[in-house]
Amino acid sequence: MTTARPTRRGERRAAAELPVARVAVDVPLAHLDRPFDYQVPDQLADDAQPGVRVRVRFSGRLVDGVLLDRVERSDHVGKLGWLERVVSPEPVLSAELAALCRTVADRYAGTFADVVRLAVPPRHARAEAEPVGGATLPTTLPTPLPTTLPTALPTTLPTTLPTPPPPAPNQDGWRRYRHGAALLDAVAAGRGAHAVWQPVPGEDWPGRLAEVAAGALVAGRGTLIVCPDQRDVARVAAACGELLGQDRVTTLTADLGPARRYRSWLAIRRGHSRVVVGTRAAAFAPIADPGVLVVWDDGDDLHAEPRAPYPHTRDVLMHRAHATGAALLVAGFARTAEAQLLVESGWAREVTAERTELRAAAPRVTPVGETEAQLVDDPHARAARLPRVAFDAARAAIGRGEPVLIQVPRAGYVPGLACAGCREPARCRHCAGPLGLPRAAVGGGTGAGPGANGSASDTAVSPTCRWCGVAAPTFRCATCGSRRLRATVVGARRTAEELGRAFPGVAVRGSGGGADVHATVPAGPALVVATPGAEPWVDGVAGGAGYGAALLLDGWALLSRPDLRVAEETLRRWMAAAALVRPAGAGGRVVVAADPELAVVAALVRWDPVGHAAAELAGRTEVGFPPAVRMAAVDGAPDAVAELIAALLLPDSAEVLGPAELDPAPSGAVRERALVRVPRTDGRALAAAMAAGQAARTARKAPDPVRVQLDPQEIG
Template sequence: MSTASRTRGEWTAAAVLPVARVAVDVPLAHLDRPFDYRVPTHLDAEAVPGVRVRVRFAGRLLDGFLIERVEESEYGSGRGKLAWIDKVVSPEPVLSAEVAALCRAVADRYAGVFADVVRMAVPPRHARVEKEAPREREIAPVESPDPAAWARYQHGAAFLEALGSGRAAHAVWQALPGESWPERLAEAAAATVAAGRGALLVVPDQRDVEAAHAAFAARLGADGVVALTADLGPAERYRRWLAVRRGAVRAVVGTRSAAFAPVEKPGLLAVWDDGDDSHAEPRSPYPQVRDVLITRAHAAGAALLVGGHARTAEAQLLVESGWARPISPDRAVVRAAAPRVTAIGESDTQLARDPDARGARVPAVAFEAARQALGADRPVLVQVPRAGYLPWLSCAQCREPARCRHCAGPMGLPRGAEHDAGLPTCRWCGRVESTYRCGGCGGRRLRAGVVGSRRTAEELGRAFPGVSVRSSGGGAPVLASVPSAAGIVVATPGAEPPAEGGYGAALLLDGWAMLSRADLRVMEEALRRWLAASALVRPHSEGGRVIVVADSAIPVVQALVRWDPAGFAAEELAARAEVGFPPAVRMAAVEGSPGAVADVVDAVLAAEPRIEVLGPVEIDPPDEPGATTHEVRERALVRVPRTQGRVLAKHLAVAQATRSSRKAPDPVRVRLDPSEVG
């Protein structure tokens, strides 16, 4: 009889380090700690730190990760005999000690649970892939890059030199308009890999992954870098992830979850466009990529680079605190590289005389700029804040959003509705509303709250007959790139395709819609989107123009006209500090039923009375189909000075653990430093 086939009563413990500490996959706050198990002799060789195991927990067989092996249990013999590890699911040590420590630190920072974070860090197992023979990779020697391109920026060449010498430099990079940011980041990765360390870059979306991966492959070789995204499928994603975990690949490019990629000896951790909402994890505990990489850089002694055309208040705080150095171009270099930016207010300017141009909300100055660019056989970019045709309707009298009387969903006008007498349709239940009546003022007329990208493309096609009009994003496929010939591209924010040689002009329409959201970060987000689109336009010396349809007196519009994201970020950070909002302070949003929110807030105040509480206030139910509109939900904001952030997270975690142990029925969502508090 083999050792493995004996009954558990006959099992004997391993002679050396017989106790294993296991992180069991139980997402309950009061059970968020490792549990000790005995290692049987027949599993001694396979039960190494990092492997997946199966253990009996509360009468059920559950999966978990073996964190470490020790000589004795911290619970002592008085707590009864320890249970056995039932099975080693796979001998592959998938959870490295560095990533395990990172998951624990992220969970603690966001008042979350280790099991939730490790689920983001380690992809699901694919047994067939594990059994495959590793592919032979041709890793060519990497040469240190020429620092000439980075020398255009203050401290740029010094940062590249620090990477080459293995120093843990921290920097915030403001990329020039027209800059090939994938090439610059590939050069930084090459300097890191040439020094014998690993490089990791996290970008917002698949299109950015493809651009960065191509640049990295050109520098490091096709086998020297892998791309990690959810679009790969479980088998291919796990195959590439294993190549990184086994040390066969030293450079990684990927989206959000790639921040936890098990890069061996990480030397450079970089994030591009850290203000993009794709970098915020929508699952508990809601970590943000930038903060994950900062935490990882601290622990691993790695360099950190936060890059983008814009600068967030969080990145500005890194600079003002002295933790990171700014990598920025001189003003003369910016002026030479930037297009000419003109702001046209919607209330004090005339639209073009062409009636179709008026329908497309194109002022005369913007119409003329587009016509000149098209006449020079150059493409024109038109940025529209919203997708759809007329996706948002409101009462023409009081401007209240139009809601369906059956399900309270938003009313819109789908494409083609003009052939059905222009009847509005609910975007949730699809009912057609033929006798609309405003619930606020009783008005019966509707107006367009915002015109969508498809309607804009349609009207621009009439305004510029004979010119091809293409859409990118907003229901249409996102274009990878467009040719340098004359044409119009209508894109939603984030879907703007680069043009060969750059656009001749960019029209940023409906600035009021971009700036009217009830959100703390609305100005920062508007500038980020405007700069991203404007950076695709030719320099002003080549005739490049940007027309933003927004009041020029607004500070964020002035920042775009001056191309001064750093100055705006400093003003934004100062304004946040004045009103006491992140990142100047640490803040948590506690959301749920009134009783549940009060339960958590009272527990936190009992532990630390000096914590400040704002609210609670009633909030709307989730704006999605199937939401229960009659359920009362509240939100309380809890804030402390930044130095007390860990204390706040600890008290919130304890409060959640207490409710979990009591099996409290109403869930509470806790978000530390939420990106949206409006």
Template sequence: MPDTDPDALFTVEVPAPPAPPAPKGRPEPAAELPVAKVYVDVPLAHLDQLFDYLVPARMDADAVPGARVRVRFAGQLVDAFIIERVERSEHKRPSFLDKVISPEPVLAPEIAALCRAVADRYAGAMIDVLRLAIPPRHARVEAEPPPDPAPTPDAPPADGWAEYPRGRAFLDAVRAGRQANAVWQAMPGEDWPARLAEVAVTAASAGRGAVLVVPDHRDVARLHAACAALAGEDAVVALSADLGPAKRYRAWLRVRRGGVRVVIGTRAAAYAPVADPGVLVVWDDGDDQHADQRSPYPHVREVLIERARLGGAGVLVAGFARTAEAHLLAESGWAPPIVAARDRVRVAAPRVVAVGEHDSQLARDPAARTARIPSVAFDAARAAIKAGRPVLVQVPRRGYVPALTCQDCRTPARCRKCAGPLGLVGGSDRPPACRWCASAAADFRCGTCGSRRLRAVVVGAKRTAEELGRAFADVPVRTSGASEVLATVPAGPALVVCTPGAEPVAEDGYGAALLLDGWSLLARADLRATEEALRRWMTAAALVVPAGAGGRVVVMADSALPSVQALVRWDPVWHADLELSGRLELGFPPAVRMASVEGGADAVAALLAELAMPADGEVLGPVPVTETRERVLIRVPRSSGRTLAEALNQAQRGRTMRKEQDPIKVRVDPLDLI
């Protein structure tokens, strides 16, 4: 008989006592990681933090990190995003989740980290950035079975990048999976969608992702077509607001579920949840459409730089022109420049001629006088039309005659009822009308000198098209701008009148471009006026065929101005260096970091009083913006930018905690600084 403990023979196994029942009305929490940390959809600065909620056992499988849920907050049901699940909460009695809206993990961990970084940089709230990053849910689309992942494309040829000394090296780095940053200066006439498509597909061929952000849906369409030609339709996704809610959410889900690696879109695409991105691209970073008009007003270029810092992807800042911000990236060595040799640029560029407003070369024939352009511009247009090519005419303002002054004393013409500006809206056969209240002013009399005569300050695109149509009676005239923007124009003689940013692409290139009323762009009271004028001119001039093929550009501006010289020589790098040097000397962005605080006078003063201003900070202002609102600018060195953003955020938290009623608008590094 084996040895046996006699006491063991009489040992009775007593079962463990049952767990105490859950309090009445409270469900059982999940067995593992029962606490969910969430961001609630409440746009108040002092609530910009994670809150703990218990996960009911019945929701355990669905309440995954990144899922949309609904929680009870301050007595109301609000939406929220789960960031993570943990073992325990620091709070004694957290509430339970009310509902899992969808088990789809729409918020990837890397995108959550990016949104947090963007909110911190721009003194904003996390939930505001999440609204920019994650599209609204579409339940029917979410229930659809996901398509098969797109196959890995082959690496494309890089012959187009051979024109740029550092082009091939950049592509080799992307192909090898190394972090490569660059500022690319596209040559005039460059097929930039094809070049960017080669970069994106190169990254995809190496098993990594690519995000390409462009200003508008027309650029999205061109770039999507170029990428699809290299990698196939199924390997590329386009994200833009014009798709509609269902199509956009379907495309976005394909990216989130790992079905595609190349994403093209407008500014919200900067947050696209591409797995393992290898390259992040922004085209034409000076376009104001890259700056979001919703809080916290982030700029695409800075969002992509933050994303690269967090994830190790490369950044390519590209365009025909160059902003001071991009030049600073290049000068600092963070993003080396990719620029073609000067002899190649001269061959590719059209011939540019500048004609000042008071130039001696005025029109000598009746048609030229009618159309308000000098004879050199008329000659260029006639030559292009004779060669069978269209002519691009860029006009800074849309409409007919958007602004009028007194003919005698040049005082701006104002409405008697509301003091709004007067203009000609429909045509020359209609009386002037107010652009604010639409009241007709057929009996206008100047309040300064009593004159009844009016003079056009600037002529709009519609009036210009009418005048050119009379001057070139046998040539079709097309307009592009406002709600009627053309994507392309066919080959053949035509006059294409457009506003800046609405230039359609000609199938075989334009024979000439007439850039009218340059003074209107350069005279804007804006820190970026000359930079923006050059960017708009270069965007139009880049569509013209080279000088060797007869391409000519006539710009109506003083040839002595640096921006005009940069266009004539096609040297945006030189102009960007001048801009950056001037801003370094005067202390303006990007040499420094600045914030704009706008609101009622008392509210602005109160915020400044409690602001923990960095020791090296400086307050400029206040200056009146309207009768009831004013604005101050806060300037700090770049090294103190994060400190300033944090101080502004803390001041905003204090205001919302006290339930201040007067709204304050805080923007960090706004484009319209002055």
């Protein structure tokens, strides 16, 4: 028998068991996106477990990392460095989350370290040291006290109170939808069902999602619900807490702050919370054994991560559902083309209501100029910003004592100017830049902007060019010769002033657009001016649908944006506002200021998000745009973009579009974008080629960075 040689003072000895640690080091270089092997010192053997944060020496300096695994031997033929220290024995990356981070990195041509940075919040030592547990014993005695004592007392007292069993999910609200009850049955049975759900207008959708969470708890599994913003998170968390108990629900958002966010994250990781409601980053929440994953309003751009590698919440949850066997629910009043693809491919089942249910729940939607009679009654209806039909709808709702919602696409006062005769954008004679009013004139409501009729010809302030700053006091339209100007988009502040004058004595409330964003408003008569996404619910009404009318103004401004998703995004914003209006049978009415012949307007009138999504997907399939194909956007300096595109080992099916010039960077540098598209079957090859190209650039320390984004949300 041999004995181990005693170590000298300061000498490190490798751990007796599994002495090699595989570590993902936190370095941003794409060519180093792989695990590295380190020796585990004997004194760190107990704490150096898979998933913990560690510090290692890499390229001569100490860097952070995550220990992925412990193995018996390394494939590296050289000498291994030592694990310097374990930052914390708290495992922060389970095997399931590590695999998910790797999958997301590969799909979006990113690095594992970048995805881990999105998935795991920064450590907060004080929060980590605090005990995280369930309900504690009461500190006060019950009243009245019991009159008899038990015959035998327990020898030990429990430290926590028992948690009552979860309630069985109520299917009544889901029976109005085709396959709704079947969805709840599948979740309660632990089956991995996939569904796309479009609630009817006025639906108490937070309550329905809470019932889905109850089904997962019955199956002994967890629930993860991801919403686009804090207001929706608060609504869903409140509904889940009311149905399931507050001790079962944890919210996870960036607004919590470092300490509270990490404390909530630890409560989830340690298994003290089975229902998680959060924003974008919560898609990676370390919930044990997820039974159902939900993304609400997947078309909201807040679900798209603005940091590399730019993953989308919907795709993250799809990969997680596939890996864990959890059910997936994609929900929202509107439907995206990506969700429609899930349905048409057979991967998901649609959960929708019958037309009779829709007609009973939806408000009456009226486009401006939809009938000849309306135009005869109001000849200037299509040119006016607030036509008579909108005023009539607002007056009727106010007369019934109900609030009116006015959705305005832009915040502020008067963002831009156009010819009042032909609506051509007003351009500078000197540089052809866009004309606007000076900030001093539009910022304080001094009356320098256009009047209620949209005209700016009588203003004492001359329009100026936003590019060169030259004043244009003698503007004349190059197209029609008119000298009159009008505001292209009147912002929320100006709209509130105009409506306040038109409805004297009626309260005017603002939400968003520079004003405070309100979660709710009282049920009494009022004018509520809100920007898209900031529409408040009405107090005391299920689903918040207590508005008597909604005016959707400046629809052409939403539809004139040069973007692939413009129609889909416009319908999503309109439906979110219209869903807060009472049914047509109760007098609810929506007036949309847009051309009634447009397909998106017709979809709103019919309340047909499914048909619009199907047409949108068919159109993108015909022209070859996502999600019918996989596409990568390559942005950067012209030479750098050309160099990367030339070096890529693309599949034979790849097609390169561009490059085209983008708006200049803040520094004034010229930027270009090239698009590369392939069939969906070659999506993995495209991502691998992009990752390899970025790795080659970082390996040779190319000076100009290039941003690679797979399936970009904005394609102009």
